[in-house]
Amino acid sequence: MLLTDMQIDIEQISDDLNALEKFFDTLPEKALNLGIRVLIAAILFLVGSRLIKLIRKITKKSLQRAGVETGVIQFLDGLIKICLYAILVLIIADNFGFDATGIVALAGTAGVTAGLALQGSLSNLAGGVLILMLKPFRVGDFIIESGHGTEGTVKEIGIFYTTLATIDGKTVVLPNGNLANNAITNASYLPVRRIDLSIGIAYDADIKEAKRVLLEVMDKDLDVLRTEQPCVFVDSLADSAVMLGMRCFCENAKYWEVRWRLLENAKLALDEARIEIPFAQVELHMHDSKPSGL
Numbered sequence: 147m148l149l150t151d152m153q154i155d156i157e158q159i160s161d162d163l164n165a166l167e168k169f170f171d172t173l174p175e176k177a178l179n180l181g182i183r184v185l186i187a188a189i190l191f192l193v194g195s196r197l198i199k200l201i202r203k204i205t206k207k208s209l210q211r212a213g214v215e216t217g218v219i220q221f222l223d224g225l226i227k228i229c230l231y232a233i234l235v236l237i238i239a240d241n242f243g244f245d246a247t248g249i250v251a252l253a254g255t256a257g258v259t260a261g262l263a264l265q266g267s268l269s270n271l272a273g274g275v276l277i278l279m280l281k282p283f284r285v286g287d288f289i290i291e292s293g294h295g296t297e298g299t300v301k302e303i304g305i306f307y308t309t310l311a312t313i314d315g316k317t318v319v320l321p322n323g324n325l326a327n328n329a330i331t332n333a334s335y336l337p338v339r340r341i342d343l344s345i346g347i348a349y350d351a352d353i354k355e356a357k358r359v360l361l362e363v364m365d366k367d368l369d370v371l372r373t374e375q376p377c378v379f380v381d382s383l384a385d386s387a388v389m390l391g392m393r394c395f396c397e398n399a400k401y402w403e404v405r406w407r408l409l410e411n412a413k414l415a416l417d418e419a420r421i422e423i424p425f426a427q428v429e430l431h432m433h434d435s436k437p438s439g440l
Contacts, residue, residue, distance in 0.1 A: 187238045194234040202226060216285035217303035218278050224305040270306040273322030277303060282325075287334040293324055338371065339398045341405050345412055346387030348422040353380065356390060359419045363411045364394050369404045371395045387424045 202223055209219045283289045283300055289310070290297040296318055298310030308325055310318040333339065347356045357378040364376040374395045381391035392412065396404040416423055 190238050191234065194230075194237070198227065198230045198234065201230065215281075217300075220285070220302050221274060221278055221305060228305075267306060269323035270321045273324070273326030274303065274305055274308075276326045277308070277322060282330050283332045283335075287332050290331040290333065291320060291325060292329040292331070296320065333401075334398055337398055338373075338395050339401045340374075340393065340395050341401065341408065343392040343405070343408060343412070344381055344389050345392065345416070346384060346389050346423060347416070348424045349388055351388070351421045353388060353390075355419065356416065356421050359415045359421065360390065360392050360412055363408060363415050364392065367404065367408060367411070369396050369400050370408075371397070 205226060206219055206223060209222070277283070285300050285303060288297070288299050296310065296312075298312040298316075298318055300308060301311050301317075302309040304322075306322060307319045308322055310320065312318060345360070347353070360378045361376060364370050364378075370376060371394070376392070376394035379391050379393075381389040383389070392408065394408075413423065
């Protein structure tokens with residue numbers, strides 16, 4: 147019985163050695179095949195990446211020639227990029243012997259699971275589609291988002307996020323879902339924009355003369371539109387000043403430069419006319435009181 151067990155062990159060891167020897171004999175061939183597949187995969191990736199860039203470039207130019215909006219072009223470009231790279235990954239996986247159908251089925255199952263976990267991203271995707279369909283703003287518009295009061299010029303409408311450039315040179319990235327669900331003020335929607343300024347003068351100043359001076363400032367500015375008559379009015383009676391309102395219209399693109407220029411020229415004109423622009427003052431009244439009985 148013992149001899150039989152020893153024979154079985156020797157046969158088992160012999161089989162293992164044969165298998166190991168066979169493995170090492172075929173190892174160079176397997177390594178060569180793997181190396182060739184890796185090389186093919188690298189070539190496929192490089193060629194595929196260049197081809198994807200070419201397709202995106204051709205698509206962009208075609209859409210631009212067709213007069214499609216910049217935001218729509220940016221959105222479609224991002225969508226095409228994701229889809230083409232997904233196809234490239236499937237081709238490379240097929241090169242390694244993976245079943246493309248199984249990968250697609252696995253990706254579908256994983257997509258459902260990921261979709262439940264990434265509801266915010268899907269909301270942003272849906273928000274991007276709504277923005278492009280309803281067009282509350284476009285690339286180049288100056289918008290104000292009501293949720294956090296963020297404002298800036300729209301630079302890009304992506305698949306999930308919209309990029310704004312603020313006046314002070316910062317870049318703000320906002321989720322499309324928030325933009326689709328919050329109130330948006332689009333300051334660039336109309337070609338003409340109204341300028342409202344408030345300037346205070348002293349209570350003893352000549353109101354009629356001040357109104358004449360401020361009207362003259364607006365009349366001399368070449369960028370103030372004459373389609374709407376500029377006006378100056380008493381806006382309120384503040385603690386230290388009579389607040390005069392200045393109102394006129396200009397082209398939307400020139401809003402800030404006209405606003406700043408009018409403020410500067412209004413101050414210079416009031417100074418020249420010797421009309422005081424007061425600052426906030428606090429009057430203190432001192433009472434000289436003596437203790438009784440002295």
